[in-house]
Amino acid sequence: MSDPTYALPTMPSAAPDEPRAPDPVAVALGNASLLGVGYLMLRRRRLALAAVAGSAVLVLRLVTTASPSYEVAVLVWWAAVVVHGWFLARGGGGRGTTRRQRLVALGITLPVLLVVGLLRFDAFRIGRSVTEARESGDCARVSTAQDSVWIGHRVADAPLTARGDEAVAACDRLRTARAELSTALTGNTEALADGFGTLASVLAKGGNDKAVEATLNGFLGRLPAKNPCDTAAVTDWLSDRGRSHDVLDRAADTAALTAPAALVGCGDDLLADDSWEEARTYYERLLDRYPGSGLADRARKGARKATLSIELANVSNLLSGETGTQPEYCAAPAKYSGAKPMGKGTNPALFYASDEDGTASGYPKQFPGSWKADDAADAVLVVCMGEDTFGDSVETCPYRSESSGAVGDVSFHKIEIPVKVYELRTGRLVADRKIQISGTSCPSTIFTAESTVSMYVDPSKSDVRSAFRPLVVR
Known part of the structure; x- marks a missing residue:
């Protein structure tokens, strides 16, 4: 009889480890970075790519348009991916190392939020410097302050940095106005009209009153010009300019103070150059516009002298003729x-x-x-x-x-x-x-x-x- 065969008892096999389900809070924190980290923790790579792409598009639009509506859209998008990640993780079940997951997510998101916060604060500081410089009319300080803005500031606070860009653009236009007004001092009234048009357009934007006033004061401070006839052309234009009920109306007051000497001086120069008709025109213009001026007597004498010269020239011409014939x-x-x-x-x-x-x-x-x-x-x-x-x-x-x-x-x-x-x-x-x-x-x-x-x-x-x-x- 053969020996009976004894079977070895079968050992139960070890159960496989359950996959660690991501913690909802960790996933929400990861998505708060706007880098799709929460979706990666859920192994949802497509969602992670979509989240990054969506964030990139919104940030790009925000930077290029500087529209507050896109800033709101970024905040809505940020809240949406946070809440969406939390709900996805909440439905997964299972166990996980919650503490470790949260630390990893926080380690990624916190630096991002901290950098954004610091950049936003720095953008606010720069914007305040730009505003103070603009309100004081100091365009040099405006440009210096805005020059420190970089792409990070624009991402963190695009509308605020855009207002700084507008202040710089206004200062650039004021530089154009200064160049036009400098040309106007040569008697070029077209350049004068262009210069005041530029000042008016900058003034209309709001917040540029002091900068416009500083530019205007610089121009008015250069009157009178070297040539009295050039000065007279400028003051005539300023006097005839309609009232705009703003700081630019000060130019008419300066013109009233400068014009009499310019008109008489131009008349004297033209009289010395035998341009009697033009000289008389300038003298009479002073008498018409500023009859109470201390230079009125001088203008009357000049006009009289110009008139006599005109009459004498006319008579001399009428008396000229060939010998043997009556003139x-x-x-x-x-x-x-x-x-x-x-x-x-x-x-x-x-x-x-x-x-x-x-x-x-x-x-x-x-x-x-x-x-x-x-x-x-x-x-x-x-x-x-x-x-x-x-x-x-x-x-x-x-x-x-x-x-x-x-x-x-x-x-x-x-x-x-x-x-x-x-x-x-x-x-x-x-x-x-x-x-x-x-x-x-x-x-x-x-x-x-x-x-x-x-x-x-x-x-x-x-x-x-x-x-x-x-x-x-x-």
Whole structure:
């Protein structure tokens, strides 16, 4: 009989370890980092990638738009992934090393939140510095403070850093305004309009009052410019600029203080340059706009001088003409207010003749020097002489022709000249008549054509002077 076979007892196999279920709090803490750590603890890799992608998109939009709505969206997203992770872990069941999981999650999330908090605090500090600098009108400090902003600050507090960017942009525009206003000091009113337009646009943004005022003060402090005419162009524009009821209206007050000296100075310069019309315009502008100015008397004298120069130039032009012809003045007289009025005694005159043979133009050579003016500036009268004609008959004498032996009578006549006399001061016609010059007649011999029946008398210097004396001597 064979030995019985004994079977060894079967040992029970060890039960496999249950997977450690992540702690809901640990998962929520991990997701609070916005890096999908909680989902990784749950081995939900796709959810982790989606969480990171969603966070990246929202942060990118927040940084690029600096819109507070995206800041709210980030907070909502942060709360959503935290709550979602907590619910996913809560439904998993099982045991786990809770303490260790929470420490790991906290070790990742806490530095992230701490960095974000510190960056946000630093962004607030920078923003306060920018605000203080802007409110004091110090653009240099604005730029210096905003230069310390980097991408971390923009992620932590995008709206606040964006306001700093706006302050820097406003300062950049003010630099443009300063350049435009500097150009305006050369009398360029287009640049002046551009500069004030830029200041107005910066002022409209709000919070830039002091910076705009500082820029405006810098420009106004440079008035007057070197050239008074440039200054006058600027002050005229500022005076004509409509009121905007803000700090820019101060420019009109400065213009009112600067303009009188600029207008008179420009008038003086133009007067010295013989630009009389323009000079008078500037003088009259001062008298119209600032009649109570201490420079009003100087402007009146300047305007008077400019007017006299204009009148004298006009009269001189009318009196110019070719020899042997009457000047245009004789047909279209004009006044020169600077001339002396016609009065008793000798009134120096300018004599002009219109004759073909030039006889009449020779009479002034026989006048005394006191009768003749050198030019329009010295004259009292203008005497326009027409062509010589036969005046009254003086004597008739018979003469025998040497060639034919025939005897003929020749009548001798005074020399008659039509004259018009104008008072230069007023351009008024004071005499319009015909004068007759006497002289000797019936000489023993005459040289003329045989058919001649009328001849002029032969006037002496005294005869010529006697005829013209009543015109110039009162």
